Amino acid sequence: MSSPGERDTSEWYRSFGEAEARGQSAIYEEWALGVADDAEVLSLIDGLPLQKRQPNLVFACARLLGAAEGGYPELRRWLVHNFAALATETLRRSTQTNEARRCASLLPALSMLAGPLALLEIGASAGLCLYPDRYSYSYDGSEPIDPADGRSAVLLESTTTGPVPVPSVLPQVVWRSGIDLRPLDVRDAHDVKWLETLVWPEQAERRERLRSAIGIVRSDPPRLAEGDAIDLLAGVAQNAPPGATLVVITSAVLVYLPFAERMRLVESILRLDANWISLESDRGLPAVRAQLPVDGGSDSRFVLALDQRPLAYTGANGQSLDWL
Numbered sequence: 001m002s003s004p005g006e007r008d009t010s011e012w013y014r015s016f017g018e019a020e021a022r023g024q025s026a027i028y029e030e031w032a033l034g035v036a037d038d039a040e041v042l043s044l045i046d047g048l049p050l051q052k053r054q055p056n057l058v059f060a061c062a063r064l065l066g067a068a069e070g071g072y073p074e075l076r077r078w079l080v081h082n083f084a085a086l087a088t089e090t091l092r093r094s095t096q097t098n099e100a101r102r103c104a105s106l107l108p109a110l111s112m113l114a115g116p117l118a119l120l121e122i123g124a125s126a127g128l129c130l131y132p133d134r135y136s137y138s139y140d141g142s143e144p145i146d147p148a149d150g151r152s153a154v155l156l157e158s159t160t161t162g163p164v165p166v167p168s169v170l171p172q173v174v175w176r177s178g179i180d181l182r183p184l185d186v187r188d189a190h191d192v193k194w195l196e197t198l199v200w201p202e203q204a205e206r207r208e209r210l211r212s213a214i215g216i217v218r219s220d221p222p223r224l225a226e227g228d229a230i231d232l233l234a235g236v237a238q239n240a241p242p243g244a245t246l247v248v249i250t251s252a253v254l255v256y257l258p259f260a261e262r263m264r265l266v267e268s269i270l271r272l273d274a275n276w277i278s279l280e281s282d283r284g285l286p287a288v289r290a291q292l293p294v295d296g297g298s299d300s301r302f303v304l305a306l307d308q309r310p311l312a313y314t315g316a317n318g319q320s321l322d323w324l
């Protein structure tokens with residue numbers, strides 16, 4: 001996940017192409033490197049507010065509006081002709097990629113807590129990560145761990161290293177609630193289309209998993225409060241049932257908050273009588289980062305932490321878990 005920092009737009013797109021898209025999406029890699037060397041397109045993108053120049057957002061909005069998933073020359077023609085519409089679309093959207101597979105990283109941490117659990121996710125998007133008890137899991141190709149009522153339509157697979165405390169049964173979740181600046185509704189066709197478009201072009205397996213997870217969540221949609229988590233957290237937490245362990249989850253959200261706001265959010269999380277599971281880039285939380293192994297390397301992996309104590313490096317989409 002790129003953040004703008006002080007980089008110029010060309011560098012931002014080049015870094016996205018080389019460090020994030022390469023190996024994941026040949027189309028996005030070609031598009032990003034094409035933009036990085038294209039002064040005319042860069043000047044169009046530079047007309048957008050800083051946060052809206054994000055490659056992932058610009059490319060998803062272009063595809064949503066009909067840009068073909070072809071080579072860069074074709075995209076370039078499309079961008080130049082349709083930039084006004086693209087600009088409007090970027091202003092009303094943000095990247096809200098919701099990846100159910102991250103539950104494969106959350107599960108071992110959830111299993112360390114006494115149940116039953118009340119889950120409160122900050123930055124929940126459509127809430128797919130609020131259903132860790134409804135998916136099946138297989139670690140290193142093991143026999144799946146299933147929900148209480150049997151095999152799920154969604155099997156989340158992950159590879160592991162180290163002593164990951166993989167549970168034999170899934171935690172009992174008695175309450176789930178989320179907060180998002182703009183919650184997405186799994187029952188709304190436009191929101192579902194946006195979620196699907198946020199998956200990169202070649203990632204058919206992810207798109208399939210997304211559709212299956214949406215099917216599960218649609219049958220029992222979560223409560224999602226709309227607004228800034230800094231304002232809403234304490235009020236939403238009050239609705240958690242007594243007798244359940246309240247667990248705040250932050251997953252791929254903290255880097256979206258400017259540092260001062262992020263620290264305010266951390267303070268409000270710490271004021272709650274709750275456990276906190278974070279699944280964030282190592283840039284997300286200074287207290288977690290300070291405890292990471294010095295040679296752990298800062299790469300594209302996330303860090304799983306419980307109450308700001310690092311537990312594991314994980315693949316950003318839940319595909320791997322390297323226990324510390």
Ligand SMILES: C[S@@+](CC[C@H](N)C(=O)[O-])C[C@H]1O[C@@H](n2cnc3c(N)ncnc32)[C@H](O)[C@@H]1O
Nearest residue numbers: 096098099123125180181228229251252253256
């Ligand atoms: C990349 S998505 C992650 C979704 C989900 N947590 C996951 O891991 O699949 C980040 C979400 O955080 C939301 N978000 C960003 N800043 C927020 C804030 N201050 N308060 C509430 N939600 C926020 C965005 O709207 C977006 O839906």
